[in-house]
Amino acid sequence: MTSESLPSVAIIMRTKNRAVLLERAVRDVLAQTFTGWILVVVNDGGNTSEVDPVIERHRHELDGRVRILTHQISLGMEAASNAGIAASESEFIAIHDDDDTWHPDFLKRTVDHLRAADDAGVGVRTEIVFERLGNGRIEEVSREIFEPNVRAITLSDTLRSNRCVPISLLYRRSVHDSVGYYDEALEAVGDWEFQLRMLQGHHLGFIDGAPLAFWHQRREATGDLGNSVIVADSAHQTFDRAVREKYLRKYVSEVGLGGMLYLTKHQDAEIGHFHHRQTYSEGLLRELVESSARTEERLKSLEEAINDASLVSLLRRRYRRVKDRLRKR
Secondary structure: OOOOOOOOEEEEEEEOOHHHHHHHHHHHHHOOOOEEEEEEEEEEEEOOHHHHHHHOOOOOHHOOEEEEEEEEEOOHHHHHHHHHHOOOOOOOEEEOOOOOOOOOHHHHEEEEEEEHOOOOOEEEEEEEEEEEEEEEEEEEEEEEEOOOOOOOOOOHHHHHOOOOOOOHHHOOOOOHHHHOOOOOOOOHHHHHHHHHHHHHOOOOEEEOOOOOOOEEEEOOHHHHHOOOOHHHHHHHHHHHHHHHHHHHHHHHHHHHHHHHHHHHHHHHHHHHHHHHHHHHHHHHHHHHHHHHHHHHHHHHHHHHHHHHHHHHHHHHHHHHHHHHHHHHH
């Protein structure tokens, strides 16, 4: 394939036994206003009957811009990404899982950005779409903006957590030459770990404004139909710790333990100070509650006393009236 005939974007679509979601995802790609792409569908250990009919229905519209890779057994999300990347040629790469969607202008806006800037990649404002599946249909439940306070994709923020999920990012293929590919040893958080490596030596742009990417989640779904961030929550926590431990060991081997020993002790002291202030604040709150209860009891007693005094005064007035009438007789 000559450089002139290369598609600008390779769209890697990972799927496994989710035909109803794959159908929506393929339609989503076909709806893009930017058309210089190739779609690589990676069937990672799923039944071919869940993939082939979907692609055949859209074969004419796809117009030769599709390839299907089939893994007889599941190799994992990161291996699926790497396989799709290796099976394609392009200037840019996007990971479009079979359950997520884009705004029709996603590719146009992100490609235009990267052609006008030196950024290694670009993320976009993203919306979470909560949905449920039933009887072969997808029903939307609600929406919320993902990480609404994010205004840029930075290493400092990404150290805490992933601020740019796969559907939100378009990046240059050349990035892999300097940072490597997705870590296939990770059963989860592989996209976050890849971005950590990318951000150490590259800058990622960010397109703010109306959402251009939609991260779909199904809280009630299990198995193949679920989201890894929900059904594999324990795996996310496990591999999050593994990634942090890996980089910490690397840092310590190069720099030494001194700084980290100081920081961990300082952190413990700060946490202890925070707990002390919290305990002190809770004690003050209890005193205020108890004082308020005592004041309320006093007010109640005073109110009762006032009521009693009013009753006595009323009885006295009535007694005087009766006494005066008797005297007049």
